[in-house]
Amino acid sequence: MEPLTQILAATDFSARAMRAVDRAARVAHEHKATLHLVHVVDHLLLRMFAGDVDEHPVATELRLMDSERGRLTELAGLLASHFSIKVLPALLVGRVHAEVARYAAEHGIELSVLGAQGENFVRATLVGSSASRYVRVGLQPTLVVRSDDKQPYRSILVAVDFSPASKRALATAIALAPKATVRVLHVCELPLVSRLPAKFRSKDTMASFRATSEQQARARLDAFLREVPGAGSVTTAVQSGPAAKTIMRHARAQHCDLLALGKRGAFELNQLLLGSVSLRLFEQFEGDLLLVPSDDQGA
Numbered sequence: 001m002e003p004l005t006q007i008l009a010a011t012d013f014s015a016r017a018m019r020a021v022d023r024a025a026r027v028a029h030e031h032k033a034t035l036h037l038v039h040v041v042d043h044l045l046l047r048m049f050a051g052d053v054d055e056h057p058v059a060t061e062l063r064l065m066d067s068e069r070g071r072l073t074e075l076a077g078l079l080a081s082h083f084s085i086k087v088l089p090a091l092l093v094g095r096v097h098a099e100v101a102r103y104a105a106e107h108g109i110e111l112s113v114l115g116a117q118g119e120n121f122v123r124a125t126l127v128g129s130s131a132s133r134y135v136r137v138g139l140q141p142t143l144v145v146r147s148d149d150k151q152p153y154r155s156i157l158v159a160v161d162f163s164p165a166s167k168r169a170l171a172t173a174i175a176l177a178p179k180a181t182v183r184v185l186h187v188c189e190l191p192l193v194s195r196l197p198a199k200f201r202s203k204d205t206m207a208s209f210r211a212t213s214e215q216q217a218r219a220r221l222d223a224f225l226r227e228v229p230g231a232g233s234v235t236t237a238v239q240s241g242p243a244a245k246t247i248m249r250h251a252r253a254q255h256c257d258l259l260a261l262g263k264r265g266a267f268e269l270n271q272l273l274l275g276s277v278s279l280r281l282f283e284q285f286e287g288d289l290l291l292v293p294s295d296d297q298g299a
Contacts, residue, residue, distance in 0.1 A: 004031040004175065008109040008140075010038045010100050010130075013071060016115035020145040021079070023288070024113035027143075027176065029083040030152065037079065037089045038103055039072045040096040041065065065091065097133035104140050111176070113143045116282075116289075135263070135282060141172045141292040144282065149257060153177040153288075157256040158184050158234075159247045159277075162224050164294035165262025172292050173260040174230045182234040183254055186221050187246045188213045214238045244280040251287065260290035 009024035011017040021037070028035040041064070069091050076089040092099040104112055116131045135142055156173050160166035174182060188210070217238045225231040239246050251259050263278045278291060 002175070004028075004033045004110050006036065006107060006109050007031070007033050007111045007113065008036040008038055008100070008104050008107075009113045010040070010096070010134075011072075011075070011115075012039065012096075012130075013075075014115070016146075018115075019148050020113045020115035020143075021075070022148075022150070023143070023145045024111075025079045025083045025085060025087075026150070026152070027111070027113070028085045032085075034086045034088060035079065036103070036107060036109065037072065037076050037087055038092060038100055039068060039090070040092045040094060040099045041068055042094075042096060065093075096130040097137060100130075100134055101137050101139070104138065109140050111141050111143060111172075112138055113145060116144045116146055132279075132282060135278075135291055139293060141169075141290060143176075144289045144291065146286060147257065147288050151257075153180045153258045155254060155256045156180045156182045156258045156260060157247070157251045157254060158182060159243075159259065159261040160184055160186050160221070160224065161262070162186070162220055163262055165292060167224065167228055167262070168295055169260045169262040169290065169292035170225075170228050170231060170234075173258070173290060174228075174234075176290070177258070178230075180258075182231075183237065183256070184221065184225065184231075184234050185237045185239065185247060185250050186217050187243045188217050188238065188240045189243055210240050214240060243277045244284065247277070247281065248285055251285070256287065258288045258290060259285055260292065263291045263293055 004027065007024055007028045009021045011021050025035055027033070072089045072091055076087040079085065080087040090103060092103060100112065100114075103109070112134070114131045114134060131144055135144065153176070156177060158166070158170045158173050160170060170182075170184060173180075218236075221236055221238060225234065225236070237250065239250065247259070247261075259281065261278060261281065282289060282291070
């Protein structure tokens with residue numbers, strides 16, 4: 001992949017959002033990219049607030065919009081000066097995740113950067129923060145920032161399942177941080193022992209099955225990497241176990257500061273309730289997370 005040229009950072013001026021803005025600005029500086037700084041005013045909250053103030057609602061809305069525009073313009077100027085980058089501020093009105101997704105599609109955004117909170121899993125999946133909702137609908141690679149680390153990414157783990165989305169996730173991770181050490185992990189999810197016929201439940205049989213599965217996965221992984229430009233220098237690992245837990249355990253053991261993986265596009269409700277790997281990692285992984293759709297989803 002070529003260096004990034006159009007990066008979006010969404011902000012509500014909170015501390016978690018400012019961590020994402022800072023990371024986005026640093027990436028924009030590294031890539032000499034344009035940073036689109038987006039702030040969305042929720043139209044429902046805007047009308048509710050306007051109705052509580054003792055002046056005409058239209059006048060209140062205009063005053064509030066001018067105030068938000070001033071904050072955004074000031075922040076854009078500070079970022080442009082500090083990081084020596086081009087910053088385009090954009091003030092939008094509507095539902096946050098929908099407006100950010102629309103803006104990203106219309107402006108050729110190659111990477112969206114958002115902050116995230118550690119929310120309750122059920123609440124996050126059924127109600128959803130702006131970040132979790134955007135992850136479901138966004139068609140571009142999305143970097144969800146939790147860490148306040150100021151250094152460029154140094155160690156990246158890319159979890160792959162051989163899908164087009166995971167292939168694009170690896171290519172995006174390499175392009176995002178070309179100087180970082182990249183490790184590629186494939187997890188073999190073995191069937192539950194309780195679901196196997198009795199004759200296959202012995203330790204020796206399971207060990208043999210695990211060894212065969214991992215050997216086949218290594219061969220597929222070698223072929224997979226040959227199809228990704230720039231992947232010749234990555235290190236690889238194949239492990240067996242529950243996907244989300246194994247990925248997080250491996251990321252922690254390798255001291256990775258970024259975890260990247262593909263996603264299937266828009267998540268269906270049944271996938272949320274059954275526990276997609278992407279959403280489990282979105283909720284449970286404590287570090288920065290790069291979620292990437294396949295090329296046809298992001299086209």
